[in-house]
Amino acid sequence: MHADRIAGTYLFHDPGGRGDWYLAIALAALLNCEQPEQTDQPDFPVLPCGSCRVCHQIASLNFEGFHFALPISKHKNLDEAAELTAEILARKKAEPFGMLSAATYTSIPIATAREIKKRLSLKASPGIRRIVIFYEMERMLQSSADALLKIIEEPPADTVMVLTTRNPEALLPTIRSRARLVRLDRVPEVAAVHYLKSEYQLADKKAQLLARTSEGSLGRAIEMAGVDDDSSQRAVGFLLFRSLFQDQSPDTLSHMAELLSPRDLGQAEELLELWQSLLRDCTYYATTGDEEALINIDFISELPRLASALKGGEQIADIVSQIKIALADIKGKVHIQGALMALALKIKAELNVTHRSV
Amino acid sequence: MKFSLPKSRLSNYLQNILQVVPSKSTLPILTNVLVEALENKLKISATDLDISITASMECKVVKKGSVSLPARILFEIIRELPESDISFETTASRIEIKIPNGSYKIATVSPEDYPKLPAVNTKKEIKITGKDLVSMVKKTTFACSDDETRPALNGVLWQTKGDKMQMVATDGHRLARMAVENKKLKGMYDDVIVPPKVLNLLAKFLDEADSEVGIIFGENNIIFNLGDIVLTSRLIEGPYPNFEQVIPAESDKKLVIAKDELARAVRRVSTLSNALTHQVKFQLKSGSLTLSTTNADVGGEGKEVLECDYNGDTVELGYNANYINDILGKIDSNDTIFELSSPVAAGLVYATDTPKDDFLCLIMPLRLAE
Numbered sequence: 001m002h003a004d005r006i007a008g009t010y011l012f013h014d015p016g017g018r019g020d021w022y023l024a025i026a027l028a029a030l031l032n033c034e035q036p037e038q039t040d041q042p043d044f045p046v047l048p049c050g051s052c053r054v055c056h057q058i059a060s061l062n063f064e065g066f067h068f069a070l071p072i073s074k075h076k077n078l079d080e081a082a083e084l085t086a087e088i089l090a091r092k093k094a095e096p097f098g099m100l101s102a103a104t105y106t107s108i109p110i111a112t113a114r115e116i117k118k119r120l121s122l123k124a125s126p127g128i129r130r131i132v133i134f135y136e137m138e139r140m141l142q143s144s145a146d147a148l149l150k151i152i153e154e155p156p157a158d159t160v161m162v163l164t165t166r167n168p169e170a171l172l173p174t175i176r177s178r179a180r181l182v183r184l185d186r187v188p189e190v191a192a193v194h195y196l197k198s199e200y201q202l203a204d205k206k207a208q209l210l211a212r213t214s215e216g217s218l219g220r221a222i223e224m225a226g227v228d229d230d231s232s233q234r235a236v237g238f239l240l241f242r243s244l245f246q247d248q249s250p251d252t253l254s255h256m257a258e259l260l261s262p263r264d265l266g267q268a269e270e271l272l273e274l275w276q277s278l279l280r281d282c283t284y285y286a287t288t289g290d291e292e293a294l295i296n297i298d299f300i301s302e303l304p305r306l307a308s309a310l311k312g313g314e315q316i317a318d319i320v321s322q323i324k325i326a327l328a329d330i331k332g333k334v335h336i337q338g339a340l341m342a343l344a345l346k347i348k349a350e351l352n353v354t355h356r357s358v
Numbered sequence: 359m360k361f362s363l364p365k366s367r368l369s370n371y372l373q374n375i376l377q378v379v380p381s382k383s384t385l386p387i388l389t390n391v392l393v394e395a396l397e398n399k400l401k402i403s404a405t406d407l408d409i410s411i412t413a414s415m416e417c418k419v420v421k422k423g424s425v426s427l428p429a430r431i432l433f434e435i436i437r438e439l440p441e442s443d444i445s446f447e448t449t450a451s452r453i454e455i456k457i458p459n460g461s462y463k464i465a466t467v468s469p470e471d472y473p474k475l476p477a478v479n480t481k482k483e484i485k486i487t488g489k490d491l492v493s494m495v496k497k498t499t500f501a502c503s504d505d506e507t508r509p510a511l512n513g514v515l516w517q518t519k520g521d522k523m524q525m526v527a528t529d530g531h532r533l534a535r536m537a538v539e540n541k542k543l544k545g546m547y548d549d550v551i552v553p554p555k556v557l558n559l560l561a562k563f564l565d566e567a568d569s570e571v572g573i574i575f576g577e578n579n580i581i582f583n584l585g586d587i588v589l590t591s592r593l594i595e596g597p598y599p600n601f602e603q604v605i606p607a608e609s610d611k612k613l614v615i616a617k618d619e620l621a622r623a624v625r626r627v628s629t630l631s632n633a634l635t636h637q638v639k640f641q642l643k644s645g646s647l648t649l650s651t652t653n654a655d656v657g658g659e660g661k662e663v664l665e666c667d668y669n670g671d672t673v674e675l676g677y678n679a680n681y682i683n684d685i686l687g688k689i690d691s692n693d694t695i696f697e698l699s700s701p702v703a704a705g706l707v708y709a710t711d712t713p714k715d716d717f718l719c720l721i722m723p724l725r726l727a728e
Contacts, residue, residue: 053470053474056470056471057470057471057473060471061385062385062386062387062471062473063385064385064407064473064474066384066385068384078382079381079382080382082380082382082383082384083382085384086382086383086384086386089384114506117506117509118506118509118512119407119408121506121509121510121512121594121595122408122553122592122593122594122595123577123578123579123592123593123594123595124578124592125474125476125578125579125592126576126577126578147507156595157595
């Protein structure tokens with residue numbers, strides 16, 4: 001990225017944990033570093049030094065050019081909103097790849113957006129390029145986002161807008177069309193392993209397992225690293241997945257009710273994403289018989305047995321489609337447990353487990 | 359860093375500085391102050407990034423240095439101390455506040471983390487009488503808008519025009535313009551739009567009306583040098599709308615009325631006005647002004663007739679009572695003049711003892727309910 005060829009507004013598309021925050025902060029450093037370093041890499045001719053006063057302020061999120069609009073939970077006033085935002089910033093400062101919890105419904109408050117808009121109407125301090133970060137923009141009401149169209153289209157002088165999203169389709173087309181889209185690739189497994197080992201002192205084997213199973217989401221790998229094995233959400237998710245194939249009784253449903261929080265959207269999303277990943281592994285194994293490329297290597301001993309229960313392309317496509325619909329439903333604020341149970345019943349019916357089990 | 363100074367001196371300045379420190383901020387460093395011990399002088403600075411303040415005070419400095427520490431904690435400790443000399447000394451990552459019967463220790467942050475404050479170049483400074491400045495501020499800032507969709511109107515336009523400088527503020531419904539003579543600024547600077555917050559703060563600090571204020575006009579900011587206190591504010595991006603075109607050149611109706619009597623009557627009648635529009639009807643007839651309002655929500659109506667000097671045609675106009683009273687509150691004379699034309703045209707309001715070129719308010723009428 002060349003500092004002199006910077007767009008006014010960027011839209012970082014990060015499905016989760018791939019480094020949208022890290023990239024936004026790096027962009028702020030690139031634009032404001034007091035002693036940028038020239039490199040011989042054609043893609044990165046200039047890099048921030050990382051050691052000057054401004055780089056230090058940016059890394060500690062204390063840079064005067066920052067304006068943050070983050071999704072926060074319900075609050076009473078601007079002071080409380082600032083406090084909630086500061087809490088998220090403290091977490092982001094500690095771990096830039098960490099993902100925001102989807103456990104509670106949060107949104108970017110219109111009052112914060114208005115405040116930022118008002119502050120941007122003041123002239124920037126000399127030598128400062130302001131960076132305005134609207135994080136997970138899809139969590140802003142469309143009517144509120146509408147009010148930002150003008151500054152998104154034409155940010156004030158010395159200002160770069162960075163919008164991030166997990167799902168660009170959830171944004172207004174008018175916003176998408178005004179920003180330069182940057183899609184973040186999966187974090188390479190080698191890089192993720194290195195990060196997990198150096199930052200979290202994980203053993204090589206565990207780092208590799210997490211890097212592989214997180215499927216390019218370093219944020220998810222970090223989340224899983226922090227979960228105790230016994231109570232691992234992955235283990236729970238896998239047990240429930242397996243019971244879809246095996247269980248002829250309605251116990252799966254009661255297990256779900258016991259193990260999943262009725263309000264935890266994040267937990268439900270993670271469960272369904274895990275099921276998608278496990279289904280991909282099963283399909284891949286059923287087709288190729290190759291264990292090497294499987295992602296969920298922590299369940300590798302059981303995946304071949306589950307794969308053998310799959311009947312073929314049409315059945316798998318139906319299940320995948322049901323999971324996608326359930327994912328969309330739970331994001332649409334339907335009753336989470338109800339949606340998951342309905343999905344479990346549909347998958348069971350698809351797999352016809354009352355007549356056949358593995 | 360090591361220094362000492364009397365409690366009262368430090369406490370007074372901290373109280374002023376705290377007015378700029380945000381109570382909560384997404385940038386935690388902004389809830390801190392920057393303390394710099396220089397040669398026999400202590401400088402304490404705070405900023406919310408829009409406004410910065412630096413107070414300089416005499417101080418016995420044993421060892422120079424600088425540090426950043428939480429503003430409110432510092433203030434609350436100092437405020438409660440009895441009058442005595444207080445000494446400060448930094449250790450590794452803390453500052454120790456020593457008093458005769460004890461000590462306090464507060465964690466500090468590196469001064470490098472504190473935002474860079476604008477440098478004050480006194481060579482570019484222009485001196486203006488504090489009295490003129492305060493007068494312009496007090497008579498205009500009330501009319502600023504807080505609508506973020508029209509950011510220029512969130513500030514006060516400060517411009518030079520001939521031998522005069524003037525401040526103008528408007529929110530689209532009312533406008534205030536005040537001019538004073540000042541040849542020092544003549545033709546020297548472009549118009550600037552200044553946030554009202556810094557101007558109001560300035561007026562608060564300028565208690566000695568005859569003192570002079572040094573002003574430095576920067577490209578992006580404006581600096582007010584009060585000697586021991588320096589206030590800096592970022593400027594608002596222009597352009598400011600062409601306000602001159604809304605000021606009517608001629609009006610065919612002129613009303614002169616006792617200001618206080620009108621203000622009190624408007625306040626009384628408006629208690630029954632619509633809670634949203636605060637509309638009060640002004641009915642002008644020869645020699646009298648009738649104020650009236652009706653409120654269907656509470657089933658009430660109010661009416662008062664005031665004597666006035668008016669000889670024109672009968673006319674009815676609607677005004678927001680709050681706007682009228684805001685304007686009347688800024689007029690110093692006993693009587694006030696209204697220049698009006700039609701029920702949909704802007705009206706001018708000004709004092710009888712000040713030329714309207716020097717201080718003028720404009721108010722837009724409301725459409726009268728059927």
